Amino acid sequence: MYDALLGPAEIRELAAAHGIRPTKQRGQNFVIDANTVRRIVRTADVRPDDVAVEVGPGLGSLTLALLETGAHVTAVEIDDTLAAALPGTVADRxxxxxxxxxxxxxxxxxVGDLPxxxxxxxxxxxxxxxxxxxxxxxxxxxxxLERxxxxxxxxxxxxxxxxxxxxxxxxxxxxANWYADVRRAGAVGRNVFWPAPNVDSGLVSLVRRTEPIATTASKREVFAVVDAAFAQRRKTLRAALAGWAGSPAAAESALVAAGVPVRARGEALTVAEFARIAEHRPPAGGGKDRAAGDPARPAKRRSAQ
Known part of the structure; x- marks a missing residue:
């Protein structure tokens, strides 16, 4: 029975035919094991009615496995040579x-839109x-994107x-948790790649939240708190958020209003707690960002999409 997927020999033949040499600059490590890509597709639960998007398809190992399900597949590739080669590989196999x-x-x-x-x-x-x-x-x-x-x-x-x-x-x-429920979905060994990377790989599953984080703060405002909190992760939030709020006292005020302990650290907070802090940013510290990022933010809670 003919197997449309790519193995080690096919990967090397395609690379040689198109003069492709994997580059570290673009993180190119091609999967050479058909069982691995089928496992990925199975774990992703790709169905015939799906429209799947793949980033960095390379020589097409995962692309072909996705197409085997009957799904529509859109591949986004930055490399000129790989982008030119992939349609022919799909048509041939x-x-x-x-x-x-x-x-x-x-x-x-x-990328802002897809066909x-x-x-x-x-x-x-x-x-x-x-x-x-x-x-x-x-x-x-x-x-x-549902998942x-x-x-x-x-x-x-x-x-x-x-x-x-x-x-x-x-x-x-x-x-990541702002958008989805996230979990580890398995490990992938180094020997399924060509060239073999110097690091181990892992699979991550994300399922978009059916109920987005309820907050009056925008994504930009919440992410500003997150960035500030972890920029100095060894410090308490009162100290780490001082620049964001305008002063340590203003940071403490925002934390108290949000119901977050002032001596807590960012690594202890959920995304919902970061959102509550963002809602209580003192006006003197947050006016410019709000005007630039969300000029007409509604007063009621809205979807966090």
Missing amino acids: LPERAARFALVHADALH GPPPTALVANLPYNVAVPVLLHMLDTFPS ALVMVQSEVADRLAAAPGSKVYGVPSVK
């Missing part, structure tokens, strides 16, 4: 699914050097899925 494939030749960090119906799932082996910014950008730009399954560096996977109180809980944890 899965011609019956080629009509369900679209390629966007662009930097995923700057076809709105995407429902993000499934990707993200370039490790930009994994978190790309993930957050995609979740923010495409509210139609995501991404492969990232193992340490990054731990940070994304960390709960308050964990030593690795930080900015990626809180910001």
Whole structure:
């Protein structure tokens, strides 16, 4: 039986045919194991009615596995050579699914729209050097994304899925949790890549919140508190948020109003608690940001999308 997916020999043949040499600059490590990509697709629960978006498809290992499900697949690729090669690979190996494939030749960090119906799932082996910014950008730009399954560096996977109180809980944890429920979904060994990376990899599952964080603060306002809190994570929030609020006393006032202990540290707070703090920023400290970012913020609580 013909297997449309790519193995080690096919990956190297494609790379040689197109003069492709993986570069560290773009975090290019190609998956060479068909069982791994099928496992990713199965864990992501990709269905025929899905519109899946893939970032960094490379030579097409995961792309072909996604297309096997019958889903529509849009791949976003920044590399000129890889972007030129991928449509031909799809047409050669899965011609019956080629009509369900679209390629966007662009930097995923700057993608603002995609062809076809709105995407429902993000499934990707993200370039490790930009994994978190790309993930957050995609979740923010495409509210139609119901879920995501991404492969990232193992340490990054731990940070994304960390709960308050964990030593690795930080900015990626809180910001990802703004959009979705996040959990670790498995580990991936180094030997399934070519070239083999120097780090282990992990899978992270994100399911978008059905009930967004209820807050009168905007995402920008909440994220400003998060950034300030973790910029000096060893300090108490009263000290860490002094610059954000205008003074230690103003920070204490905001914390008390939000019902957060003034001697707490950022690593102990949930995203909802950060949102409450953002709601109580003193006017003298927050006027400029609010005017620039949210000139007509409604008074009632609204969706955090």
